[in-house]
Amino acid sequence: MPRVSVETVRRLLAARGFDPGAGDDELLDAARAERHKLGATLLSLWERDGRALTPAQRAGLAAHRERLELYRATWQGLTEVAPAAFVLKGASIAAHYPAGVLRSAGDLDVVCASPDELWAAAAFLLGGGWRVAAFTVLAARPGDTVIGQLGPDGTPPCHVLVEITRPGPDPAGEELAVGLTTAEIVTVTSRPPYQLARPPIPPPAANLVALAAELWERDYRSRDLLDLALLVEQLTPESLDALRDGLNRTGLWPEWQTLTDAVAALGWPLPVVLPEAPAAARRERVARRVRAAARWSHPVRALAYAAQSGVERESALADRASDLLHERIGAYRALALGLPLFGVPLAGGAGANGSASGLEFVRTGRSLVALTPAGSYLLAAGACRQEWIDSAVDGIR
Numbered sequence: 001m002p003r004v005s006v007e008t009v010r011r012l013l014a015a016r017g018f019d020p021g022a023g024d025d026e027l028l029d030a031a032r033a034e035r036h037k038l039g040a041t042l043l044s045l046w047e048r049d050g051r052a053l054t055p056a057q058r059a060g061l062a063a064h065r066e067r068l069e070l071y072r073a074t075w076q077g078l079t080e081v082a083p084a085a086f087v088l089k090g091a092s093i094a095a096h097y098p099a100g101v102l103r104s105a106g107d108l109d110v111v112c113a114s115p116d117e118l119w120a121a122a123a124f125l126l127g128g129g130w131r132v133a134a135f136t137v138l139a140a141r142p143g144d145t146v147i148g149q150l151g152p153d154g155t156p157p158c159h160v161l162v163e164i165t166r167p168g169p170d171p172a173g174e175e176l177a178v179g180l181t182t183a184e185i186v187t188v189t190s191r192p193p194y195q196l197a198r199p200p201i202p203p204p205a206a207n208l209v210a211l212a213a214e215l216w217e218r219d220y221r222s223r224d225l226l227d228l229a230l231l232v233e234q235l236t237p238e239s240l241d242a243l244r245d246g247l248n249r250t251g252l253w254p255e256w257q258t259l260t261d262a263v264a265a266l267g268w269p270l271p272v273v274l275p276e277a278p279a280a281a282r283r284e285r286v287a288r289r290v291r292a293a294a295r296w297s298h299p300v301r302a303l304a305y306a307a308q309s310g311v312e313r314e315s316a317l318a319d320r321a322s323d324l325l326h327e328r329i330g331a332y333r334a335l336a337l338g339l340p341l342f343g344v345p346l347a348g349g350a351g352a353n354g355s356a357s358g359l360e361f362v363r364t365g366r367s368l369v370a371l372t373p374a375g376s377y378l379l380a381a382g383a384c385r386q387e388w389i390d391s392a393v394d395g396i397r
Helices: 007-016 025-034 039-048 057-080 115-127 203-214 223-231 237-250 252-267 277-297 299-312 316-329 331-336 385-395
Strands: 087-088 108-110 131-139 158-166 176-181 340-343 358-365 365-372 375-380
Touching: 007 025, 007 039, 025 039, 057 108, 057 115, 057 176, 087 203, 115 158, 115 176, 131 365, 131 375, 176 237, 176 299, 203 223, 203 237, 203 252, 223 252, 237 277, 252 277, 331 340, 331 365, 331 375, 358 375
Parallel strands: 108 176
Antiparallel strands: 087 108, 131 158, 131 340, 158 176, 340 375, 358 365, 365 375
């Protein structure tokens, strides 16, 4: 397996088209790119190797360290209010980097053992000046441990994903973000999330499944390959079985195969092999096509998927789909079908300041409102009209 070094970074970049003969300035620029995410790692390696850094490089490295320290302090506080929670990816992977070598930190993904711990963690952050940036309700799968967080009558139990943010140490840089949830793996919004086995599986296995899940939303990054190479070295027979179980639960075999093929192309032999992976990946690709056809053949689901397309980009078709879903079907039925709903914060209504003791649903006409300790939210499958928000506030006063 690779020794983490400047040469390792250069090799990872070269495998994706970077000129291996380019100078150090070009190397650093490339390492910082989104498709690599190795800028902090390269700077810390240069420092470890005794290279004299420029003032700008020292400042950049200091900013990375400050960000990591803020996340460390935040996590320490969270463990006091949610002692059974655990971190997925992030610091859990960084612990396997050599001493003094940094892994860049985008956000802090925290998996809570229960809804009560999730709300306690949210309250801790909000009391410290953080704010809710996104709130999503997602149907749970049969057997998921979300007792006490039930949906309305006729709906499955629900997972909640709460993204809480605050300004980062650099005013011009990224925000700090903490994602709180009761399920480890969120792939696409058209499908419920996956909760891995309970009690929590060994961290190396959970992180490897989570790395594979990242490929649902984007191409793999060079950092992902380094992470995988370091994590597989930590697998024991127990955690290898847990990895296999996690991939079977989530169906992430094609993504796993993509990552391991990319690592193998670097000439890094993996110390563990899942011989069933190629065949499992082929079967899963076929199964996905069948499931996609079935989902789109259901008129309500198809309407919800069209509405969801407007959450990230404006679209007249998506707006019309949202209108039809709200007026003809209602968010309640969408949730009963297992579709995710996105929260729009409500101000001035009952529970708007987080007076609820847990997740509570209120139906107002065809609207569905979630009352939570972290505020109240109108739940919608896509874009939301102001009149729906005003009506929901009036309905829960």
